[in-house]
Amino acid sequence: MIWIRSIFLKLFITYIAILIVSHVASYLLFQHNITSIHVISELNHLHEMKSLFVFTSFISIIITGIFAYYLSKKITAPLREMNRIALQIAKGQFNQQVEVKNRDEIGELGKTFNYMANELSSLDQxxxxxxxxxxxxxxxxxxxxxxxxxxxxxxxxxxxxxxxxxxxxxxxxxxxxxxxxxxxxxxxxxAGQLEIRTVSFNLSELVRQVVARMEPEFVKKQVSVELISNCEQDIYAHADPNKIDQVIVNLIQNAVQFSSNNSYVEVILNKEEQAEISIRDYGSGIRQDDIESIWDRFYKAERSRTHKTGTGLGLSIVKHILDLHHTDIRVESEIGKGTTFTFKLPISSN
Known part of the structure; x- marks a missing residue:
């Protein structure tokens, strides 16, 4: 019954099969004894009928029990295997897998169980x-x-x-x-405790303050920072100014960190349908294979951890904050030519 994809149908067909076997057994026994019943008196006939049905019921119960035992054991074997493996996973053995043979609900449960075990193994690593x-x-x-x-x-x-x-x-x-x-x-x-309090604020002024505040870092790294905007007037955005401040600081620190001495970083602020902020550096760049992984905690495209001072958490925090603002961040990079991070915020009136 492996081809049947519903455990309900399996149990139903099993029940029908048990009934058929029981009735066939009763019929055969009754047919075997029917020829001798008509020559017996009425009392003896009734007694014989009772004995026959008792014996038939006893045989039917035995046959039904044997069928039910082995069929139930086969159907529930994956569940018992999952229970055994779950106990091993609870002890920290996350490399356990359930062998999935069926394509019914239990088979789907087994696949989900294996997926859960893989995710737990990844989380443990x-x-x-x-x-x-x-x-x-x-x-x-x-x-x-x-x-x-x-x-x-x-x-x-x-x-x-x-x-x-x-x-x-x-x-x-x-x-x-x-x-x-x-x-x-x-x-x-x-923990879901990072709260976003969106208000209308002067995004242009916020960017200017961040650049001015970080000037000692630029001087130390011998990197100049240029603020570029396509709008003569200040741009106002609707977001959490404290968290956006943190995003811009982390992105500029990342750009400065991977810029060579006597290089420069551009902070570009544009106003279109939304306010667009770009942080561009002209440093070593990021390989295309690494771009999807830069948002992971402690991930560093530079495998050497001695000459880079970043914690490997800044970009992960940036991604989380912008996700809470329901906005994406775009990365464009080319080895040897630098990297550009761009995100957008909804525009607000002054």
Whole structure:
């Protein structure tokens, strides 16, 4: 009955088969004994009939029980297998799979069960990678700060170099603070606690403030930032200004991070049917195979984690915030020529 795709039909046909077997058995037994019944008295005839039907019922129950047992065992075998594997998955063995042979409801359940096991395995691997990446990104700055602190206590650092090492310690502390803040943002996003409060605000002024606030980073990286707009008047948008501020900061930091010294970054603000914001750099670019993965937590197109200071969470947070605003972000990149991130916001009146 593998070709029957409904477990209801399987059980129904099984029930009909059991009834047919039972009646055939009763009929055969009755036919075998009917020739001797007519020569017996009426009392003996009734007694014989009772005995016959008792015996027939007993045989029918046995036959029905055997059929029902083996058929039920075969039908429910996938369910018992899923129960066994579910207990193993509960113990952390996520590589278990249910062998799906049927195409009925139980077969569909088995496919869904295997999909769930694969997703749990992926989540478990992500958890392990998450712990490993966080440990690495926290250990590196802590090791640097600890080493510099010991050098200061041992007074092995020349006076003229102290300012340089204090600056390094400050940078490493800021890196840890950014990582912790990003982790808190990710935790709020996953818990559904990141709230979006949309209002009308001056998007042009917000972009100018972000660029001015980040000027020390541009100077340190020796990267110039150019603000370009196709509209002489300020553009007003309807969104959450605090979260959009965070999006623009993360995108500019990403652009500066992957720009070479003495390069420049363009922040382009256009007004069409919607307000369009683009962040363009002329750095190393992103491979096409990596573009779909850049939104993953801790993903870095640069496999080396030593010379890049990003946490690998900025773009993931950007994507989540823009998803909450129900807007997409577009990425255009070419190796050796740079990358452009573009997203849109609804326009609001002043």
């Amino acid at each position: 992500m958890r392990k990678d998450f712990v490993a990446n966080v440990s690495h990104d926290l250990r590196s700055p802590l090791t640097s700060i600890l080493g510099f602190s010991k050098a200061f206590l041992d007074e092995t650092i020349p006076e003229e170099r102290k300012h340089h090492y204090f600056t390094l310690m400050k940078e490493q502390s800021e890196r840890m603070l950014k990582l912790v803040n990003d982790l808190l943002d990710v935790a709020r996003i996953e």
